[in-house]
Amino acid sequence: MKKIVLSLVMLAFLASCNENAKPKETKTTEETEVLAPISDSVLETATIYEANIRQYSEEGTFDAFTKDIPALKEMGIDIIWVMPIYPISSTKSKGSLGSYYAITDYTKVNPEFGTLEDFQELVKTAHDNGIYVILDWVANHTGWDHVWITEHPDYYTQDKDGNIVDPLNPETGESWGWTDVADLNYDNKAMRKEMTEDMAYWIKEQHIDGFRCDVADNVPTDFWEEAIPALRAEKDIFMLAESAKAELVPAGFDMLYNWPGLHTMNDIAKGEKTADAWNALKAEQDSTYAKGTMFMNFITNHDENSWNGTVFERYGDGVETFAALEYMTPGMPLIYSGQEYDMNKALLFFEKDTINKTKGKFYPIYEKLNKLKATHPALNGGKNAAAYEVLPTTADAKVLAFKRSKEGDEVYYIANLTAAPVTAKVDLEGNFTEYMSGKPIQMGATALELKPWQYMILVK
Template sequence: MKKITLFLITLLFISALPAQAAVEKKDRLWQDETVYSIMIDRFNNGDRNNDIDANAKDPNVYNGGDFQGIIDKLDYIQDMGFTAIRLTPIFDNTKNGYHGYWVNDFYKTDEHFGSMKTFQKLVKEAHKRKIKVLMDFVTNNTALTHPWVKDSSKQDWFHQQQEISDWNNQQELENGWVDGLPDLNQDNPEVKKYLIDAAKWWIKKTGVDGYSLPQINHVPVSFWTDFSNEVKKEKKGFLLIGIPAENAVLDVNKYHGAGIDSVFDYSQNEKLRKAFATTNQSFSPINSDFYSSQKKAGLMANFLDNEYTTRFTNDIVDKRQFPGSRWKTALTYLYTTPGIPIFYYGTEIALVGGDIPDNRRQMNFRTEKELIDYITKLTEQRNQLASLTRGTMEVLYDKDGMIVYKRVYKGETSVVAINNSTESQKVVLTDKQLADNKELRGLLAGDIVRSRDHQYILIVDRDNSEIYVLTEKSGIKISLIVSLIIVYILVGIFLYFLIKRRKTNKIE
């Protein structure tokens, strides 16, 4: 009797569970991650002892940010749901090289940022929180003050000094000096070996999980083939993200074929900024050939701004729009479409900034609760729903700033509705687009849309978005009612015999 009752109670519990649970993500993939991108010097000053020649009021010199400052804010980053961080170069730089790109020594950390020991601690603390660590690895140039520049035995380690006159000429890009910096000759076997050995050394020494590669299009593709082959042997799942020069147009398939897993796409970035900086813009330019190119070229790094571009908030302000609303709709799209979202530090407070160095302002940790709460909700759904990171994508509706699309993965279907227009929008989806006789459960605002007459009618207010998951219709089920009745009857019978047995025992 007890076994039967226990079985039926278990059955009752199972019947009450949600009709469709999220598909489990086995073995985290890079497309499952959400990356918080940090310019080290401008993020957080955690150790005043390394503020050598730092001046927080001068945007062209070191401002004081360091490894310890990032360690101190790892919980802050984790609480927003981020699962990876990307760091600008950490190598020892020449005077005023706050950005990290004027390398003096490929085997030392910059003294302004902290010691090797502190950086190792940063990686370890990030991993404790299940946060992966990416760092920029510079391969195109060195600082003018690098010892090699004046070493007579290493003159063939650099290309002859020359300016780039034609930015569409690949040979000029690979051989020319950018911003007057000595351009490394990666075709030289000694240079190639040195850079690859250094890259492998940092993985062994620190345990980082990937490299972002600045000015990837200024370095021969043949070098990247050898680089990726060797570096990826050091750690399973090691990621290589290419960062081309701003506004560069390149064949991403070529770099993917060389072992580069992902590439920052500036052409897509331009379309995203135009679509979301103001309202009532068509999404068609974004969707035109982006997803078909992804299938060919692999995983894309999607972003709205970074350390090379003006801040997206500037675009919004220029259009006389409210930053909070525009950022919410833009991030909803960024987080729910194929690729790896790269989130530039300060976005959570809608930080403004023009051209370099204004776009690299110091982080301010004042609370912008509404936007941070929204970002946290988005990352929560992205981390839970495999369909949002691994699923196929199909646009179901796209008109005048309103878009609806679905992502499908292993039976899990998510539907994303974004209203970036000035009016409430009504969208009717048919049973040809979504399975009939089910319901859409909203995960951001809690909206529920049930199938009626073979249709789903979505109504989304202006400046609002919703992420739905397609499930069985909720409500009281016949199976649940029957299970309840049976359980109550059996519990009643059990109690009857229990009371009767006790009475019999008393008489005896």
């Protein structure tokens, strides 16, 4: 790993589109040798980790998280997505601490988490360990304490009486209920310019590697078409959209949320859909999205965990089966803070909470799955993803079976996606190793006896 020489220097604040704009943080890092910019080849084998700084540790600080970055590297993490780190608005806030997504300044850090220097150490430590860092970016709205509210009310959506409004559902015109934030007006070109400059600050001055963009499809697509090339003029960056809209890929995003995949897995787990719904979804996505479209696959994230229940509540005894499916299907798997520690509670969103960092069943499972993903071309999931081929079974409504292949490498996934035992034949012959257990298995004419939610990953 190349060493990064870090020194603190004072800079004049970045030029903005108006002379009254607040200065950005003046401390920056100067890197003489850095981790190579993220590339398409990295994305083929990568696993992403969502870091909830507030809840990750008892301290809830950058420093406490930074200490664990070497362990995340050993577990097989390649990209860290850090949830919003910016100061939080107190006006109209929810709970005692407020939402990470109600931002008062895009270019400063929340003192709850530490200092800018602490964040710089987080980025440096990640880069030293060969891990990329992307920031959660909230372009759709700000908190009510943002300086733009008073200095540039024209930066915001207003009602007929000139009152700034919270975000509205474009289909109904009604509030989403996000009353702690103010909706930004993308008809204002000066606001667009400042937004892009604030994003560029984190790339140029703090050396992050990209952004996860909150409710990206609520922001006009033409903003991303303008902003992303401007940001990439600084260096190659990774752009993740919290959206499943296909139009965002040609707009510059590298990866979309696989919301349809999450919902399909939830429905199968509840018995509302059968196993063959997964292959039907894959066929639909292949016909709908352009070749090379990349999805982030997940069984939970901060929203799902806090608002819709834990993975154990939603998947029951099938949690491991769907976690493995997340890795086996084309795309990039996500681990949310606490998943690796068998977290079985919904983390508070507007208050301090913490995860219990005790290794249990899932830590070694994720280590194995990350290693498999990183070392088998058959699991490439980026813009040049490995092939996905359905394997017929004698119980397609209950058993999901498919083959992934690339460059002569083959990996197979076979799973009983029901809560009852199943006997089924799979159209596959040969001698294999079941990867998770290390046991040999012969596939052929004999039917498989699969326990409830049993899955197998077969390698040559």
